[in-house]
Amino acid sequence: MSSIVKNELLKRLFEAGGEPVSGQEIAEQFGLSRTAIWKYVKELEQDGYEIGTIRKKGYYLIQAPDLVNEANVQNHLATKTYGRNILYYETCPSTQLIAHDEAQNGAADGTVVISEEQTSGKGRLSRPWSSVSGKGIWMSVIARPQLTPQQAPQMTLVAAVAVTRAIEELTGIEPSIKWPNDILVDGRKVTGILTELQADPDRVKAIILGIGMNVNQEEADFPEELRDIASSLKLATGKEVDRAKLIAKILGYLELYVDMYVKHGFAPIKLVWEGYSNTMGKRIRAVMLHETIEGTAIGISDEGVLEVRLDDGSIRGIFSADIEIPK
Structure with a gap:
């Protein structure tokens, strides 16, 4: 329940764009007291959110921390x-x-x-x-x-x-x-x-x-x-x-x-x-589990397979490998 309320409170603060959000309205929505909402605001501040208060109007977001929540x-x-x-x-x-x-x-x-x-x-x-x-x-x-x-x-x-x-x-x-x-x-x-x-x-x-x-x-x-x-x-x-x-x-x-x-x-x-792509048209080395080949990367197939032209002119499809670009 607490994470749901905090997320809803944050969502409202973001959507308000700096305008005050009524703590009373959120309290009524979740059947909580205004004191409970105030505690959630304090938790958000501990998480790094900077939140201001306008008396009788509510809370507004000043700055959000760099979180990926x-x-x-x-x-x-x-x-x-x-x-x-x-x-x-x-x-x-x-x-x-x-x-x-x-x-x-x-x-x-x-x-x-x-x-x-x-x-x-x-x-x-x-x-x-x-x-x-x-x-x-x-x-x-x-x-x-x-x-x-x-x-x-x-x-x-x-x-x-x-x-x-x-x-x-x-x-x-x-x-x-x-x-x-x-x-x-x-x-x-x-x-x-x-x-x-x-x-x-x-x-x-x-x-x-x-x-x-x-x-x-x-x-x-x-x-x-x-x-x-x-x-x-x-x-x-x-x-x-x-x-x-x-x-x-x-x-x-x-x-x-x-x-x-x-x-x-x-x-x-x-x-x-x-x-x-950083490899198309370049000479590459493909290191696979049981062999290593060199050639020119010419593209990928419709199946996503890397196509390499070997020195003998044949084309080899690479399904899985570590690719190196020789210097």
Whole structure:
């Protein structure tokens, strides 16, 4: 009950745009006393919200803290489905694990699990992912598109396009996409995307899109061994980025492009993806589980497979690999 009242109070404060919100009206709505509402206001102040009071008129929002909770994100949201149900944690082992459980239990399409911090975050191939508290975006989105399991792998590329468009629109910088799941700024990684599937043999039940993004980290926030290969949006732009606003933009583009993929297939997404690619036309090294090959990346197929022209002129499709660009 307390979280419901606090979220409603925050929602009203945001919608009021600095005008006073009646504590009495909220108290009557939830069958509470005005003293109870005052206590919730004090709790919000402890969370970092700066709230003013006008006698006999109510409360007004002066400033909101940099949190990625439901109220802050939904204040910027313009979607129909994505982000309309948000599960927020101050800390958790992994948003991906929670999202899998929620999906199994029937969570709605577009449900988002967000945490300020992950203690056991993971990336592709179960690699650990550093998730600094309060400085990044660590979230998992539960999508339930009408797709076959064979169409699910392309969702990584759909998500990459959505995230890239959102970063570009909000910050003005131009990210690039490294196949299959990394987003780079100035050649250094700022985002990783992990796509996992819950499916029957003939239909997708849920796709869990894990998105880990370095947003406001300083260089000192990265382990020494990552400082040459990882970056953050703040390091790239020189200024703090509003994480809640960026999440709302990501969810907006994700809803747009998932719907486009379901209705029109992968072709229109493929064109956008290739426009952001950092590998097309370049000589690459593809490191796979049992072999390593070199050649020129010439594009991606309609199945999201990376196509590489080898030195003998033959074309090889790469389904999964670590991609390196030899210097």
